[in-house]
Amino acid sequence: MWLTWRDAMEHALYGDNGFYLRERPSGHFRTSVGASPVFAEAVLRELVAVDDALGAPPVIDLVDIGAGEGLLASGVLxxxxxxxxxxxxxxxxxxxxxxxxxxxxxxxxxxxxDGIHGLVIANEWLDNVPVDIAEQTADGPRLVLVDPSNGAERLGDRPQAADLAWLARWWPMRAAGERAEIGRPRDEAWASVIVRLARGRAVAIDYAHPVDDRPPCGTLAGYRDGAAVAPVPDGSCDITAHVALDACAAAGERAGAATTALTTQRQALRALGVTGARPPVEQARSDPRGYLRALARASEEAELIAVEGLGGFGWLSQTHL
Known part of the structure; x- marks a missing residue:
């Protein structure tokens, strides 16, 4: 049975006995939330800033989208x-x-x-919103079809007009054989968050790439038990693809976002006080246990802001204040 990648991902991840309805994500890949409680502390500081901007209302929301095992929500609380x-x-x-x-x-x-007053965090959610894959041919873009049982692929029909327009604006392909992940469903998913934000800030955190540096072969990947595997959409593994956060930002603005900031996790967390700075070595003599605790924390902070790792994630922050 041949399916579009979007349909295959939807069934593999969220269908009957789908991967995300069956598995604990922490058993398969490492996220910022699972890496250290420092991440939840940084999100708390972001929440405090939003609370101050809103004038400390009687009720302040924290909405964790793609909450998984609830680690972030629990940590902030x-x-x-x-x-x-x-x-x-x-x-x-x-x-x-x-x-x-x-x-x-x-x-x-x-x-x-609906009616959120506060902070929305979508940490590694958009990369699991299913998308179609297109491949450039001599006759223009064609959808890529996949056999969910083994991952085999073949070309299908042309994408619909709205997807062709998205490709032309956000992921233009030029050479035959180039591939793109059509991010329009992610734009729509993010816009649906912004329209539910009455007042506050929404932050999407994910693997990302900009329109002037899209990967020519796409980013589709599979993960299982902490290792990269072939992205076979049979429900046995996570299926993910990087996010065109700039396209999501534009969709958020059309949905009513008043301000937009696109940055990296390294820059965002450093602004929230996560620096990875090591404690002064003199502390080892005056307070050896405190020094070891501070050293361990510095190591955790360094992992969260490492450019080649978690610090390279994209952060999209949009407000409606």
Missing amino acids: AAAPPGLRSRLRVTGVDLAHRPARLPEEIGWTASVP
């Missing part, structure tokens, strides 16, 4: 000072069932709520 925690409404959004050990204060839903 645990680190929040009492005054903020008493006003904080935390919601995890995921198609998977509510994690068994999630704190009772955290809500859980399959769809993004």
Whole structure:
């Protein structure tokens, strides 16, 4: 059976017994959330900044899209000072069932709520929004079809007009054999978040690339048990592709975002106080245990902002204040 990649990804990741409805993501790949509680602390500082900008309303939202095992939502809630925690409404959004050990204060839903006042975080969510793949031929772009049982591919029909327009604007292909991941469903998914943001900030964090540096062969990949594997959409592995965050930003602006900032995780986290700076060596003599704790934290911070690793992620921040 031949399917478009978008249909195959949808079934493999979210269909009956799909990968994300069956597996714990932390068992298959490392994320910023799982790497260190420092990440949740940085998100808390972002939340405090939004709370201040909104004038400390009676209720402040934190909405975690693609919440997975609830680690980020739980981490922010645990680190929040009492005054903020008493006003904080935390919601995890995921198609998977509510994690068994999630704190009772955290809500859980399959769809993004309306009327958000606060901060939305979508950490490594958009890269798992299914997309079609197109390949350039002598006659123009053609959709790539896949056999979900083994990953074999063949060319199908031309993309629909809206997707051809998206390719022309956001991922133009020139040479025969070049491939592109058609990001229009991700633009729509992100725009649907912005329209639900009454006041506050929405942040998307993901593998990304800019329009002037798209990879000519695409970025489709599979992950299982912490290792890269062939992206066979049979439900046995994660299927992911990098995100055209600049296209998502434009969609967010059309949906009503008032401000937009595109940066890297390294730059964003450094602005939130995550520097990776090592403690002074003199502390090792006066406070050896404190020195070791500070050294361990510096190592965790360094991983989160490493340019060649997690620090290279793209951050898209849009506000409606």
